[in-house]
Amino acid sequence: MKSYVYHMIVWVALGLSVTNTAQAQTQDTLIAERDSSKKVNMNLSLGKSDDDSEKSNKKKIKYPRVFGGLTFSRIDWGFSRPMDNGSFTFSEENQFLSHSRASNFGFDVAQFGVRLDDNIKVYTAAGFEWNYMRLTSNVILNQNQAPLTPTFVDPNDVNYTRNVLTSTYLRIPVAFEWRSARSRGGDRVRIVAGPMFGVLLKGSQRLRSSELGKQSFRDTYNLQSFQYGAHLRVGFGSFGVFTKYYMNDMFEQSPNQEGFRNFAFGLTLGF
Template sequence: MKIKFLLPAIVFLFVGLQAANSQENKTKEENKEGTAGQDGKAGKKKSAEISINFGKDDKSDTLDNENKKIRYPRSFGGITFTRVDWGFSRLSDDGSFTLSDDNQFMSYKKSSNFGFDVAQYGIRFTDRFKMYLSAGFEWNYWRLKNDVLLLQDQTPIQTEDLDPDGKFKKNVFTSTYLRLPLTFELRSHQLNNGKRVKLAFGAMTGVLLKGTQRLKSDKYGKQKFKDTYNLQTFQYGPFVRLGYDNFGIFAKYYMNDLFEKSPEQENLRNLAFGLTLGF
């Protein structure tokens, strides 16, 4: 599914889940208020989760569904759909956001970063701290300024100018990775509204799945090329997330080069930042 169709679908899904969860929580609160009217005690509000999980849950309350105190440490894990990152990619060329002559082929008009987790396993050590390993997917998109074609099956990376009569309207270069982050997460105590402040940090690693270049022009129509394009086979770097309830911001920096076996692109690295949903 193309990203321009995937993103609205995800947003629609989140809105639907949020509405359903809000209605469910509202019903629970009304029931609690009714009970409070009888015994004089009001229940604490719970925060709606923006995520889908199949497996052993990470309970966020001190009591489980059977009103038994949760014991730590405890494990959790399974299939999930959460920690959706949606933001921007910026290329750093030897510490500068201005690209050198050797890297001008990667000059971009717009760029974006998109990813999410689909599986996780972790341990909650206390109500305030947990660590987990997760797996998901991540895409970086660069809408290139120049009419250049990245050549397939070339090491080091090589480019050639596109047909000047082609009138190219679109030139997008994409990297696709399987991401494998190790996360350490801290959270505050429950606030009066039942929500928490969260801080997560760790190491974001990734295994290359493919590189893609998509072109659109009046003369040639839509074109699509796939190759590794000497993109880094295994990328790694630190990341951090800061959030409130289920929403937050993220930043991640990959410490190794964007391209491998390409000496002229040495120290060309990727920085991403933006918003996180389902945090």
């Protein structure tokens, strides 16, 4: 009888232990799934993706693997700092390009690449990039002229309260990305670097004055038709910072603007 009672106690204890363990594992799974559902993937893509979600890592992934397709990622928003032969102070010939603020905005819409292993991938992309320079001079840039020449307007005749030189480029970055192992929250540190290229799509000057209202003129304004440079991105999860430096001149066929180059930096969203 005592032996029977003893065995009953042992079996009940084992049953309770297994039940508690199963409940704990179920609870942990639910918590993990809930935490994973809270993560927002900032990359929208269509095609064969380089999915970095927790769900994709439940099965073994074979490397190398190719990815590519449409995307909406690497959204940059920051500042531009044009430099005149390495100086932020412009020469006398370039004073008409002085500005109160310059900004840089862009994003990628297509990508193609290869992930070599869990940490390294190589890819190229295509997207768009805009640069805006809010000029402080009361000046109109002459159209269809080389070199770039300004016409200064008497403020007593027309006083421009807004004077923006804009450029729109098709951007083509080539990138080498390294990412760390996952943190406890599932995110990674990312470092991305490589060359980038741009093809001019259009240039414009947007003006506003009380005398003439809003005006917009479209021209190349001797903006570089093909630009090249380098980019660097550092981030954690989907957020990071970027910097870009364009190694050729901002303007072409314009001797006074030789050595006038652009440097940009700011925040980036999506890797």
